Amino acid sequence: MIDRRFVRTALIGLCAFLTSGCWDQVPIEERGFVIGVAIDFPRSSAAEETAEKEAPDRPEGRWRFLVTHQFVVPGGLVSGSQQRGVQGSANEAFLNLASEGDSLLEISSELATRSSRFPFYQHLKVLIISEEVAKANHAFADALDFFLRDPELRRSSKVMIAKGDARPVLEISPINEKLPAMYINAVAENIQKNARILPEIWLGECHENLMNEHSFVLPRITSNEKEVKVAGAAVFNGKSNRMVGFLGEEETEGLNFLTDRVKGGMLKAVLDRELVTFNIESASRKIKADTRHKERMRFVYTITCEGVIDETFKPMNYLSKDALKTLQDHLAKEIERMARDTIRKVHKQMKTDVLGLGTYLKQEHPHLWKQLKHDWDYGRNYFASSEIDVKATVYIRNVGEINTTETRSRNEVR
Incomplete structure (x- = not known):
């Protein structure tokens, strides 16, 4: 026979289980959804910051940050029209709040004194760091620490480096x-349309690079009042975790070819002073290395690219094998030119391996890598003393719906 006290206790426990709720549950209408964050150094206290940094008793790595949070205003998303010029107006879909402090947690807590909704970071799309913060000693890693530790935040948030200040990008x-943050997020995903866009780098990838002391790149972003431009790259040294400089747009395209990250885009070739444009459909690269002498190793990149002719101003018969071979060679030389410009910048000037050669040695020559990994692109810097070359091959798979173009002289066009 079942004990009545046992049944009573079981029923009470079941009722408590069914009626209980999460102890930390927050109603959705009370959430302050943050979709974008920009991190700068405060401009108003620059002189004070300089004095504090030079003070002998200042703790190493301590910085004061100016952080801009972009909150979603749900009412503005469903409004018929959006008022411009006054952020936080009745029809605005977002609200930017900026605050400064010695830590990101302090800044996030300070926002509770100004906003009815406490910051909720689970839907954060973009984290934008200023050029100045990225170049300062320890500041970049310190700025990311709060976001890496927050259990609510997804590690798939995109990280970008602003040319200049970061706050105007969100404004x-x-x-x-x-x-604005959703617009920036969408622009950064257009890598299949333009090879000068660096593939998105997530917060989790940044953490992995910081922990492993791997040199890495992050997308560069610039802005004006109406739009942004995501093109170019910020180069970080893996030992210091500081930004050492920017790559331009063509140099970034060359980097994408060298690191096998081209997803699409276009190439231009000039043939007899006439322009031909080539739409990239696929690209790949291989690396061969001569590692017999670690003081002067030699690496050769072999890049293969395939695509179609999308536009041309050059009158010629595109069914001719000789004509296609000439055009393919011109396109290949264009890839080699951009790649060599990139190599010259990161190899000779920055002396920082963002070309993937360290990863290649670790995978293909693990015993050698153990000997030189602590002196690869810092210390003795075997990377800087190596030789790097590139060879490219282009295959035109289609010339479009027409095979020949109108024959004309330049004088006739003019």
Whole structure:
């Protein structure tokens, strides 16, 4: 026979289980959804900061940050029209709040004194760091620490480096979007349309690079009042975790070819002073190395690219094998030129391996890598003393719907 006290206790426990709720549950209407964050150094206290940094008793790595949070204003998303010029107006879909402090947690807590909704970072799309913060000693890693430790935040948030200050990037007013952070997030994903866009780098990848002391790159972003431009790259040295400089747009395209990250885009070739444009459909690269002498190792990149002719101003018969071979060679030389410009910048000037050669040695020559990994692109810097070359091959798979173009002289066009 079942004990009545046992049944009573079981029923009470079951009722408590069914009626209990999460102890930390927050109603969705009370959440302050943050979709974008920009991190700068405060401009108003620059002189004070300089004095503090030079003080002998200042703790190493301590910085004061100016952080801008972009909150979603749900009412603005459903409004028929969006008022411009006054952030936080009745029809605005976002609200930017900026605050400064010695730590990101302090800044996040300070926002509770100014906003009815406490910051909630689970839907953070973009984290934008200023050029100045990225170059300062320890500041970049310190700025990321809060976001890496927050259990609510997804590690798939995109990280970018602003040319100049980061705050103005979140203050743009894009014409075709209501949320600047969502607009920036979408632009950064257009890597299949333009090879000068660096593939997105997530917060989790940044953490991995910081922990492993791997040199790495992050997308560069610039802005004006109406729009942003995501092109170029910021180069970080893996030992110091500081930014050492920017790569331009063509140099970034060359880097994408060298690191096997080209997803699409276009190439231009000039043949007899006439322009031909080539749409990239696929690209790959291989590395061969001569490692017999670690003081002067030699690496050769072999890049293969395939695509179609999308536009041309050069009158010629595109079914001719000789004509296609000439055009393919010109396109290949263009890839080699961009790649060599990139190699010259990161190899000779920055002396920082963001070309993937350290990873290649670790995978293909593990015993050698153990000998030189602590002196690869710092210390003795075997990377800087190596030789690097590149060879490219282009295959035109299609010339479009027409095979020949109009024959004309330049004088006739003019």
